[in-house]
Amino acid sequence: MMKYVMKPGRIRVASILSMLLIILIPSQRVVFAQDLQPVGPIYIVQEGDTLWDIAQRFGVTLEDLARENSISDPAELSAGDELIIPGIEGVNDVLVTRKVPIGENLRSLSRRFKLPEKSIIRLNHITSPVELFNGYNLVVPASKQEGIPNERLAMASGQSLFELAINQDVNPWALATNNDLVGTWSAVPGDVLIIPDQESEDGPGGLPGEISSLDAGVGPLTQGKLSVIRLEATEELVAGGSLAGNPLNFFHNGDGEYIALQGIHALIEPGLHSLVLEGELKNGVPFSFSQMLLVSAGDYTYKSLQVPPETIDPANTKPEDEIWNALPKSITPVKMWEGVFQSPVAPSPCGFTDTFGHRRSYNGSPYNYFHTGLDFCYNYNNEVNEIYAPADGVVVFADSLVVRGNATLIDHGWGVYTGYMHQEEILVEVGEQVETGQVIGIVGQTGRVNGPHLHLEVWAGGVQVDPIDWLENPFP
Numbered sequence: 001m002m003k004y005v006m007k008p009g010r011i012r013v014a015s016i017l018s019m020l021l022i023i024l025i026p027s028q029r030v031v032f033a034q035d036l037q038p039v040g041p042i043y044i045v046q047e048g049d050t051l052w053d054i055a056q057r058f059g060v061t062l063e064d065l066a067r068e069n070s071i072s073d074p075a076e077l078s079a080g081d082e083l084i085i086p087g088i089e090g091v092n093d094v095l096v097t098r099k100v101p102i103g104e105n106l107r108s109l110s111r112r113f114k115l116p117e118k119s120i121i122r123l124n125h126i127t128s129p130v131e132l133f134n135g136y137n138l139v140v141p142a143s144k145q146e147g148i149p150n151e152r153l154a155m156a157s158g159q160s161l162f163e164l165a166i167n168q169d170v171n172p173w174a175l176a177t178n179n180d181l182v183g184t185w186s187a188v189p190g191d192v193l194i195i196p197d198q199e200s201e202d203g204p205g206g207l208p209g210e211i212s213s214l215d216a217g218v219g220p221l222t223q224g225k226l227s228v229i230r231l232e233a234t235e236e237l238v239a240g241g242s243l244a245g246n247p248l249n250f251f252h253n254g255d256g257e258y259i260a261l262q263g264i265h266a267l268i269e270p271g272l273h274s275l276v277l278e279g280e281l282k283n284g285v286p287f288s289f290s291q292m293l294l295v296s297a298g299d300y301t302y303k304s305l306q307v308p309p310e311t312i313d314p315a316n317t318k319p320e321d322e323i324w325n326a327l328p329k330s331i332t333p334v335k336m337w338e339g340v341f342q343s344p345v346a347p348s349p350c351g352f353t354d355t356f357g358h359r360r361s362y363n364g365s366p367y368n369y370f371h372t373g374l375d376f377c378y379n380y381n382n383e384v385n386e387i388y389a390p391a392d393g394v395v396v397f398a399d400s401l402v403v404r405g406n407a408t409l410i411d412h413g414w415g416v417y418t419g420y421m422h423q424e425e426i427l428v429e430v431g432e433q434v435e436t437g438q439v440i441g442i443v444g445q446t447g448r449v450n451g452p453h454l455h456l457e458v459w460a461g462g463v464q465v466d467p468i469d470w471l472e473n474p475f476p
């Protein structure tokens with residue numbers, strides 16, 4: 001391992017030089033070369049890295065980095081080269097990167113890698129713990145590889161570290177040291193501590209051991225898409241929290257699995273948004289965790305439309321929006337659907353006339369609007385175009401509105417709703433239970449429309465999401 005001074009890219013030169021030293025210098029002088037003080041952490045250049053990237057990443061200037069490593073031409077840099085990172089004292093090791101998974105934060109990573117929080121901050125040149133979002137390429141010294149996972153335990157309210165240590169049969173000072181606490185007094189209730197020398201299954205380090213896994217799907221969350229948050233627990237618990245400011249509603253799916261379905265708003269700013277998980281274990285011990293998650297931009301287009309001004313006048317639209325948008329915020333704890341949603345209209349050659357999510361400007365306004373649903377065409381070959389319930393549910397709204405026309409909203413439970421607009425006729429009543437495939441209305445052109453079509457909305461956790469996903473995938 002490269003621990004001592006050897007100018008990267010100069011290794012061969014250095015080796016030749018030391019051979020020369022051996023040959024040319026009396027033997028006691030050779031010792032000097034091995035006695036050189038460590039000079040700092042070493043970063044192994046990865047495929048695609050530029051010197052500028054590396055300087056940025058470690059918060060050093062390009063000049064300092066080049067000078068320290070005697071690089072005259074940054075283009076000479078190639079993968080596998082070893083660079084000394086100047087200005088970081090106390091770490092004399094090769095640095096490696098690890099992707100931060102969901103369920104970890106500064107505190108848990110510090111405990112996982114047995115590296116003080118301040119060292120993680122310094123090595124990663126972060127200014128705030130929130131920068132350690134899921135997927136972040138965390139830099140850690142290679143010698144601080146993740147150890148065998150230790151038992152994780154949340155501190156109960158009113159419990160002292162001493163009591164916890166006695167209960168767990170560990171030394172309180174070892175407990176404090178292993179958790180990077182300044183003293184045995186500095187742990188707080190809900191804090192997730194690792195218990196030294198008690199091995200455990202690996203799991204989200206920021207959450208107590210009773211939560212064996214946390215999952216939010218693969219890759220970043222996306223504007224206008226559903227996110228499925230899953231907690232697996234070894235015992236019953238109560239979980240809540242929020243995602244990007246929306247309250248999370250967890251439901252027990254059996255087998256220790258807790259699921260929350262939450263839409264990511266189509267117009268949310270792409271970037272980092274917080275996931276907060278909090279709740280209570282069976283023994284009454286609280287837990288609380290937060291981490292930033294990355295939200296990526298959806299692939300949506302922009303459309304500029306001209307409409308009669310009164311149809312976008314807030315005096316007309318606002319009261320209706322308030323009624324409509326408030327309904328899907330009410331959460332029914334029973335899940336009434338199973339598998340993929342059935343198409344709400346019979347298959348037709350004309351398909352969709354408009355997709356979800358594209359940004360809209362009305363009469364030259366900013367692109368503050370988006371298409372909140374999926375439009376199914378009107379099939380003129382049919383005598384009537386029936387609308388079918390895509391899944392079992394309960395009708396919670398069935399009435400005529402100015403913009404939405406004849407509109408129906410069905411509650412499918414767990415915070416999932418489907419909405420139907422511009423209907424010629426509504427064939428269900430509020431409170432009615434509907435079954436998959438049941439005729440609930442007729443496609444029409446009531447409300448703010450250019451022609452007959454069905455506008456289908458799907459809501460999850462009070463936010464509209466892309467209906468096409470529900471017609472193609474079984475959720476959760």
Ligand SMILES: [Zn+2]
Nearest residue numbers: 373374375455
């Ligand atoms: Zn539409």
